[in-house]
Amino acid sequence: MNTSLKALAVFITLAGSAWAEDLQDLPDDTLLGEVVTATENGEEERLLDLMREVQARGFLMFPKPQTCTFSYPDTEFFGNEIFRGAVRWGFGTDLRELAMSQGFCGCIYNLGSLDAFTTERVDKPAHALTAADFNTMRRYRNADWNTIDQRYATFREESCGA
Structure with missing residues (x-):
């Protein structure tokens, strides 16, 4: 046995x-x-x-949702939510437009640099922005923000399935 x-x-x-x-x-x-x-x-x-x-085999059965974020410099300027929002909307408007022109469905913040954006607008990198730069940032493409955002949402829905 x-x-x-x-x-x-x-x-x-x-x-x-x-x-x-x-x-x-x-x-x-x-x-x-x-x-x-x-x-x-x-x-x-x-x-x-x-x-x-x-x-x-390295299959990913339950992928984590992808996030699309970028970080602001840790400065007094970006500590102000209103200042931060003005820069984000202007920067985001340019990036949304660029994404649509390229048919890009990934994270828009991968398409450009915040420093390049602020340098182009006020001739200084993001970490050097001061309260004196707020009005320039606030007015940049202000009239386009909503229109571009709506077009981008339609683009994402039709082209990216999101």
């Missing part, structure tokens, strides 16, 4: 290794289909093996 148990243990070990090798040979779509099937059937051990293979 002891020999029978050893034989059974060897068989299970070999069968498990063969199953793991079989998982490596599955096409991606079949592997994902097997994950669904194992989940629906409550096959915990099989699901664990399948998920290990999914992880080994």
Whole structure:
């Protein structure tokens, strides 16, 4: 009987290794289909093996939502929410327009530099802005902000699925 148990243990070990090798040979779509099937059937051990293979292949089953943000310099100017908003709207308006012209669906802040924007407007980098620069920033394309934002929202919906 002891020999029978050893034989059974060897068989299970070999069968498990063969199953793991079989998982490596599955096409991606079949592997994902097997994950669904194992989940629906409550096959915990099989699901664990399948998920290990999914992880080994580097599949991202539940991607984190992408965020589109940029950071402001830590200065007195940008500490003022109204000043920060004026710069953000002007900068964002230019970037939205650029994104639409290029058919770009990614994060608009990847298309330009805040320093380049402020240097072009007031001849200084963002960290050097002062209260004296506020009116220039506030007036920059102020009349375009809403129109461009609406066009950009339509562009995103139609071209980017967002």
